[in-house]
Amino acid sequence: MIDLTLTQLARAVFGELRLAAGDTPETVVGGLVDTDSRLMGPGGVFVAKPGETTDGHLFVDAAVANGAAVAIVERPVDASVSQIVVPDVVAALADLAREVVARVRADGDLRIVGITGSNGKTTTKNLLARILEGEGETVAPKASFNNEVGAPLTMLRVTPTTQFLVSEFGASGPGEIARLAGLVGPDVGVVLMVGMAHAGGFGGIESTLFEKSQLIRAVRPGGLAVLNADDARVATMAAIAAEQDASVRWFGRGPRAADVRADDVEVTASGTRSIITADGVSAPLHLRVLGEHHVMNALAAIAAATALGVPLQACIDRLEQVELAERWRMQPLGSDRVRIINDAYNASPDSMSAALRTLAQIVQPGERTVAVLGAMSELGEYSEEEHDRVGLLAVRLGIQRIVVVGPEARRMFLEAIAQGSWDGEAVFFATQDEAYEYLLTELRDGDRVLVKSSNSAGLRHLGDRLGESFS
Structure with a gap:
């Protein structure tokens, strides 16, 4: 973050400044702003965000130990650091971002x-x-x-x-x-x-x-x-x-x-x-x-x-220098013998379709296509229909092995079976461990394997395991 005095910081987030011993309203801060106390360094601004499983207010002391110079909090805490008290730390974070960007843009x-x-x-x-x-x-x-x-x-x-x-x-x-x-x-x-x-x-x-x-x-x-x-x-x-x-x-x-x-x-x-x-x-x-x-x-x-x-x-x-856009996004793993494509950070009907089409496009004569598929999240009332479409597409693209993982994705398997993959081309496993054990024995030289699901389904970890096993 750019340098701001504690007064400027408090005004930016519409908060009440409570000074610690040794600080003044004109004390300058300008380190990293973050909600993770472990990332703090000298001059850092710690944002004590309440979470689903814990509360950032419990980590103010840890943030100070790592160098934080001020904490943005929703309630005062007993810690030796200046604090800016606001009604909502997430809203304060947005207000601070608006102010900082405007200052940099102006100058x-x-x-x-x-x-x-x-x-x-x-x-x-x-x-x-x-x-x-x-x-x-x-x-x-x-x-x-x-x-x-x-x-x-x-x-x-x-x-x-x-x-x-x-x-x-x-x-x-x-x-x-x-x-x-x-x-x-x-x-x-x-x-x-x-x-x-x-x-x-x-x-x-x-x-x-x-x-x-x-x-x-x-x-x-x-x-x-x-x-x-x-x-x-x-x-x-x-x-x-x-x-x-x-x-x-x-x-x-x-x-x-x-x-x-x-x-x-x-x-x-x-x-x-x-x-x-x-x-x-x-x-x-x-x-x-x-x-x-x-x-x-x-x-x-x-x-x-x-x-x-x-x-x-x-x-x-x-x-042309970029080899990988991001981990778990069409990430090549494994080896030339068995290539794993781990694309299981996110999934929607469009990205699922694109990944399956890529798998079908890159296979060479003598190689086999294997799709390991998990659920797509956040589709609401469209979920059943869209999972059916993925199973149908996998069959129509001629994917030779369809491995469906997790109860939420079962409709992909059922649709693949309905479309003709009833002779072992499509299989279903309730858990990743079951799928992993199956794939260890099923995969062979020349296989090109796509692992695809939404982040919440967690198949990225299965992709990593397969990548390591076949490296």
Whole structure:
């Protein structure tokens, strides 16, 4: 965080300052801001967030021992550190992020990119950050820090010399994207797609569309909306951009004209090759991140970066250095003998379909496709239908072994059986341990194995175990 006095900090979060011995209202703090006491260092700001299983107020002393200079709390605690008392520490975190970003923006050359979409946010964020890091100091979220806590914590990492802030905006409920994007008013808003992810929580696809469009409503007047030309729902956001006095930059692969597009896409086990054209200039790209669907994420990153002044060839050179977008996202494990693709950090109907299609595309003659599938979460009333669709798709793609894990995913197995996989091609296991023991004896040389589920299903750990066993 930038340097602030305790008085400035208290004003920013609308809190009551309670000074510790030796501090004054003009004492300056400016270290890391975090909710984890273990991460504190000299001058740090500890946010005592209450949690589901514990309470940050219990760790103020630990934070001080690690260097914290001030604690933001909802109630005073008995600790030898200055405290700022607020009604809600999460709201205070957002207020502080708004203040810090505004100060850096006013005094420096900070440009902000916000990214949202039903799938691909984290990959696109990582690809864009890799491009922008070559231009200047860039701040981007760690992992998937895209919620009401993670997004402000990322924003608070900006310094007076930061040139680019890349923010990823997820949504666990209605209004969250509007709140988070509203903290900073992005210069560039990127919308990747509107799909079924979280549709259960939002009440349907149209509600999801409304929530994702809030990023474009938050773009600064005169800013830029980077939109997916191939997604009809995303395309409707061009009208919102016009209302915001923002211009539109299109990316895509389909027939609709796009400022940044990909042609001649070829998918292999070593990545995806394509010809990228941006504003009439073309160049080849070998994206080593596995999966055809990541070409669209690369296009979105290139569209944003070139709009910020990065030449196309520089974008391509930096993207070609990326081997893995993020752990547990199309992560190659195992060996050439048995290749494990661990993509079990998240799953929606769209990402499940994309991962299965990638598995079918990369297999070579003599190799066998194996899909280890778990449940997709947050689909609400659409859950049964969408799990059925995945089972159907796996059969139609000709996946040779379908291994379904967990009671919540059982409908995938039943649908695969109904579609003709009744002779051992599809099997079901209630637990990961059972599936692991089966796969240890079932997998053979030449197998290409996809492990895919939502984070809550936990199959990423099964993927790791298989990767280690077949390394």
